[in-house]
Amino acid sequence: MNIQFQYPDLLWLLLAVPVFGLLYFFNLYRRKKAIQRIGNPALIKELYKTHSSAKAAIKFAFFTIAFALGCIALANPRKPEEGLQQVRKGIDIMVALDVSNSMLAADLQPNRLQQAKEVIDQLIQKSGDDRIGLVLFAGTAFIQMPLTYDHNAAQLFTAGASPSVIRSQGTAIGDALEKCENAFDQQSERFKAIVLISDGETHDESALRKAKNLADKGIMINTIGVGSPAGATILDTATNTAKRDASGNIIVSKLNEELLQQIADVTNGAYIHLTNPSQTVGQLTAQLSQIQKKALGDATQFIYKTYYLWLALPMLLLMLAEIFTPDRKKLAL
Known part of the structure; x- marks a missing residue:
């Protein structure tokens, strides 16, 4: 029997992932427009000398993937143990x-x-x-x-x-x-x-x-x-x-x-x-x-093998990685 979800309705939370993506790229667009309005290259370089766009993107990816894994974990993927289905x-x-x-x-x-x-x-x-x-x-x-x-x-x-x-x-x-x-x-x-x-x-x-x-x-x-x-x-x-x-x-x-x-x-x-x-x-x-x-x-007689922790543990690691990953560059002394 294939893997099923105990609470499939919670998978609707995954619709928030593309919303996060749109908000992220909209924020980048607004920042770019703000920079263009300043128009002073020297000032812009000084303001953003410690900012790392690559690290910010990595932090966003960590957060988004962790959120998606959390949604799937809440839906509790599972399947009956072999030989125990009645x-x-x-x-x-x-x-x-x-x-x-x-x-x-x-x-x-x-x-x-x-x-x-x-x-x-x-x-x-x-x-x-x-x-x-x-x-x-x-x-x-x-x-x-x-x-x-x-x-x-x-x-x-x-x-x-x-x-x-x-x-x-x-x-x-x-x-x-x-x-x-x-x-x-x-x-x-x-x-x-x-x-x-x-x-x-x-x-x-x-x-x-x-x-x-x-x-x-x-x-x-x-x-x-x-x-x-x-x-x-x-x-x-x-x-x-x-x-x-x-x-x-x-x-x-x-x-x-x-x-x-x-x-x-x-x-x-x-x-x-x-x-x-x-x-x-x-x-x-x-x-x-x-x-x-x-x-x-008869689902009432099944003993299920759940995969909640297989998703919850990577989610926790990604959340910790997002917290401890800086979005700033290391400046040379």
Whole structure:
């Protein structure tokens, strides 16, 4: 692997080098014009009898080279030790989990949300070298966990998902898909997939439009429908009774399979109706296994050999040389 920089943005400081050069030559030009205005050769010779243009140029060169070496050293050139690179092959999977109140409906036991979390937990266990990320959504969406190889952390974040994490209620599928897209590494060549787990109970008109946009970018969306088309009541955890609307009618939450099917279809993904977590994960992993897997070096596992001192030491020597190099001539006694 070639040498890389840990902080490449600091290399922009090198743009100061040509600026220093322009200032140096502009100063020489001004001095020359000033000398011409004096016009008295004897006076000029007396004024500049101890000045050495060659030594001044050498001092400037020492300073400029030292500055350039310092900039490169700050960017920390490095490369992984041979044989210690850990290369993983897999895909990037963003899981979008619906945590709206409707996911507390009990047409799956103990409720839809718990069954959905069991699916994610089993998916993580079978993900191998895949990177996993998590987006939670209800009326709005946010990235709960960015893409990571740390599957234990992914399971912990999943376990803590609940309707209480988002105050705004609803099912903002379009926003969730956008957050998933933002979480992907746009520079990575690994295949990108989204697993959307929801009851689909939404009037979000942007959902299908966003799915088509992701399809154009080569991102597959696999959807998992949670619940039943017939619907079920939602438990009000405060009163331990069925939730009611403002008019006092019992709320019945129904699975919207049509929307979830459409989202999957436009991205060449699969729609799966969750009835059994193990069976659902089996179907999902079979779908994902068809995807081309690309290698990605896991930088978190690298041990680097750095070249900072190879630049810092010459920089220090050049700075000392610049300080102790006089810009005056030695006059004969």
